[in-house]
Amino acid sequence: MSQAAVPLEHPLERCAAAVGAAIDAASGSQPHFLSTAAKRDVLLGLSRQIARLEGLRMAVLAAAGDVAEADAARSTGAWLAVGAGLERPEGRRLERLAASLEGRYSALREALLDGDVSRAQAESIAAALDELPSDVESSVRAEAERHLVARAAEFGPRELRTLGRRVLDVVAPEVADEHERRALEAAERRAHRRMRVVRRALGDGLVRITADLPILHADLLSTQLHAYASPRRDHLEGADRRDPDTGERIPYPRLLAQAFCSLLERLPTQDLPRQGGSAASLVVTIDHDRLCADLGAARLASGHALSVGEARRLACNAGILPMVLGGASQPLDVGRAKRFHTPAMRTAMAVRDRECRATGCDIPAAWCEVDFP
Template sequence: MIVNALDDLPADLEVEVKTKAEEALVAYATQFDPTQLRRLGRRILEVIAPEIAEAEEAKRLAAEEAHARKKTRLSMRRLGDGTTRIAAVVPDACADRLATNLEAFASPRREDGTRTETGDYLPYHRRLGHAFCQLLETLDPARLPIHGGDATTVIVTIDLDQLRTEAGIAQVLGGSPITAAEARRLACTANIIPAVLGGDSEVLDLGRKERLFTAAQRRALLLRSATCEAEGCDIPGTWAEAHHWIAWAQGGATDLDNAALLCSHHHHRAHDPTYLHERLPNGDIRFTRRT
């Protein structure tokens, strides 16, 4: 560890400074284990030559950032079972930003899908996986780069008759098939454009604005309920999604009387055909598994 730390010092450093660094690290070796010694080695200039430490640290960080940019990559591979493996190498700062965003969704204090059927919290890596999916769905398309002449958008195509059945199948344009239930859920989100097809693939609806809840409507929903409206759920409404109580495919209007504010977990459940949901007298929404 001492040799590695000395080798990492700037090549143009004066011999006298390197000698002081070696002496200091040898002394530290009598008190600290190798892991601790490695950390001390990275900061040794702050101890023996603080007047040049900041400038040298800045140069080291610049070199690391340049190296990180060269190493940055991401790959996606379909596994053939409905999942895709994503592998990435990104700069530490980018990873820190991603972790902060994901942990806002994955906090164990939240109840929306962070527990197993037995009541135990999901493992951290599984909570992060669910959080990553939720993060992608809540990105503001208006703030994304222009792609093909339009803001980056996901288009889901589905036959109208398929949309109205529980067993229907939709197709993500350029992607994979999804269930009609998932398409109905995505249709509640402004980030997704549902393209409903009739006979001979005629486009019947292409996500007209009135299908989507406006920012003003979302603010009104937050005034009505500061949290997810599912019974017992305390997820903040600012993290929730506007749901059509009567699906727009069934003629449901995009207005407050037909709206429910649901967290991602309960929004999925509202479109899950294995569950029933009802509005209670106090305004909460209760979910029960079909028998």
């Protein structure tokens, strides 16, 4: 009589079952009854075991391509994100880390399995090692890996990422300077390709401007804004950092926004690029009678409206051209005796037309060329 074969249980299956059983046994206990020293030991012990479990999960995930294929998932990371209730970016990060540990960084993999590094530390170390130049010798890369793993006992993920950027200074100082030069030049090229400024109207008089800038120019802007918003200027300018309506102290982000506005209003137009034949200037148009009566609204060349009080304030600043309709300031007073348009003519046409006069074209007037028949 034949005996049915008993399927063998894999050690990883036994581990998952044993972990579940241990958690079931401990879940009803009350941690409040632990002593201070015991709480410390349990917290550190659980954190270490969690790191070891993460190491096991990374090992299985690296070998789970057949699972994603069987379930028609896009990738193992995407499959795990759905099955484990994770965010999709988290699933992708886990998949990348699993591939790095399995294929490139054996010392880091063993440290995670031993609980000597946390998953967050492992991600930082792997990212730093990935950023090393491709021509670094394998022995140097392995030494860098061992060095960063050893430093994990002292430093957290953020510090390890910082140390990783300069790890060649320690393990291979003879090539560190050249690597830094090439890394900086590559980062600057990427920054210039990816930099952008996006404007979006929020309504209620606000516009959101989002800027992705190279580090140099972001630091230049921050330095200038901090100079305007510095508390040391208060005694020089009599500035009051309290909101006149509420009496509350103005938050520093709003102070920086005020500084940004002040900086823009004080830019010398003679140093700006010429646009359409004249220096880039903001034109504010208002009827003379309304200006005197403090009624109605002023208009920008873009068509947006301003209060009369704001227009009067702007009229005192360089780079703002107040165009008062009526009297000698009327655009009609600009002569046409010359063959080519004057800057005054161009300004008048920009205010009048606001955009290209060609049928179906709506580009701003500042981008257009002027041509008189």
